[in-house]
Amino acid sequence: MAKASDTVTFSAPNGGDIKFTAMGFGSACIGNYRRALTEEESDATLEAAWDSGLRYFDTAPFYGFTLAETRLGRLLACRPRDSFTLSTKVGRIMDPCSPDETDQSLYVGAADFIPRFDYSYAGVMRSYEESLARIGVDRVDILYVHDIDALVHGGRDAAVARTHQLFDEGGWRALSELRSSGDVRALGIGVNEWQPCALMLELADPDLFLLAGRYTLIETEPLTTLFPECEKRGVGIIIGGPYNSGILAGGDTYNYGDVPADIAETVSHLRSLCHRHQVTLPGAALQFVLAHPAVTSAIPGPMSAEEVLSNVSYMDEPIPAEFWADLKDAGVIPGNAPVPA
Template sequence: MSGKRIGFASSIGFGGSTVGTLYRSMSDRQAEEALRAAYDAGLRYFDTAPLYGYGLSELRFGRFLRSVPRESFTLSTKVGRYLVPPRGETVDQGIWANALPLKPVFDYSYDGTMRSFEQSASRFGFASFDILYIHDADRFNHGAHYDRIFGQAMDGCYRALDELRSAGDIRAIGVGVNESDVATRFLRAADFDAIMIAGRYTLLQQDALTDLVPEATAKGVELVAVGVFNSGILAASAANAAGSTYNYGSIPPEIAEKARKLREVCDAHTVPLQAAAIQFPLRQPAISAVVIGMGSAKEVAQNNEWAKWPIPPALWADLRSAGLLRADAP
């Protein structure tokens, strides 16, 4: 493995999905205000992807980040998709409330990766990135085609990214996926610097302790935790928890019950459940950063408050005693 540390400029990162209009629309001005609030609050890691708003998030990130010193922040985006004009084809915008009128195309080939990198550079106005993650090469996105996609990502994406890293166009190669065993398979296959794991190391689920965390620790690869609210259930207030989501879908009864018990323990210690959800992954030494999607200056302030909320050690002990955390979770 490369053995070098990435050196994330902050342990809390600003995720670009919300300014890409995930679930709700927002203006350029609102996005600018959220990004400015994050930077002013000391957040210095910014992560996005071509998928988010079909290029809109990258455009908004670039517009703001070009206004601050480049050396002051860590920047990551992703490959595995590029964007094309739909040329009369109807494009499903899915979960994006107001995406750009472009069509995302999955492509894990060498040429597709270079095309994605070049498009992102153009949208940002930057010649290089700190990290490029291979995005969504997992079962969640590709189902029965996952094994074929894995092979394409290793033969195409990884080869292209390794060349970009060697040339100094990127500092680090990563993978961003939704399953810990998939992430572990990538780790064992090549020389990666970082893994972004979604929803698999949270208060609700610590699946990554089985395979990914030990493998990353042994290889000196840094982990970035995203989806720490499991898409919403851990971010919701008690009053609207039932109307929230779990991993972008409906909430299974057993997950709703576990979330309720987690909230009860947090309430007993006068700690917001959201604060515990943000801070818990960072107690794991292998995890260098937590990335959270934020869509307004108010959300930035609230997440920043939760990230700094004083949490007594007794809270973690009580969660473990109640069987709500794995015994091997720090």
């Protein structure tokens, strides 16, 4: 059973070894996702992650419209650069705006910027350089192309068109140059669907995918559609959203919206099985995703120091083999799904 702070060494197909911790830190929440955090609350959350031994931090310009990168930079400023692994994202430019123009619907109290999609060579390079300045580092380890999926762009055809734009306008060439020069060590995409990852395997030479919410206790489609090819090519998977945005951790949202009836029924069944075996549902959710050999790290997005500590404790929770067997017998997870030993 992996502990949150266990070191996982990933050998990038197109580069060297990169060290992760089994649990990382997803920073969308410290960008004030749905709820404003004070600077003190954000700092305490990040400090709790560091003190718990977490050493992989993922961020993006979009989170809080630069707010998450800036806040994360305060934590990392006084840490040796080789003591942590850092990823951020490209694909959006943050254009300054007046306070009354800032969209507060997703990130409450976001910084005064308007995000604009840009997958061009110049856009990728600008986004990368601005992220370095905001975080206050001279390099990042991993760059993901952010949100190049149907959920964001309004349909599968639009997402595919955006992906081709990444190649036609030089965005992937910019990323490849950064990797070839050693400025970054690995490339990939950070998305909420598995289909864009499969397309990228056809079009390019990615090292890692950050897949949010699509491989969980209640969603396992990538088990047969994506993961086998990733294993064949040595492409790593980082799991974001292991709780499906809250429903698997006691929340009342599923993938950032209302909970459909069929999902509610599945989760109710899961809770019954957890109760029978005296297992917490969040503990089962975290340990399940990390059991797959293609998965390198899982990155929940805590909003407080208390949530950080809870996530760490879930990794230490003993879960009997009979629990996983019952999940398979009940058809909650597929019979071929890897589970913790």
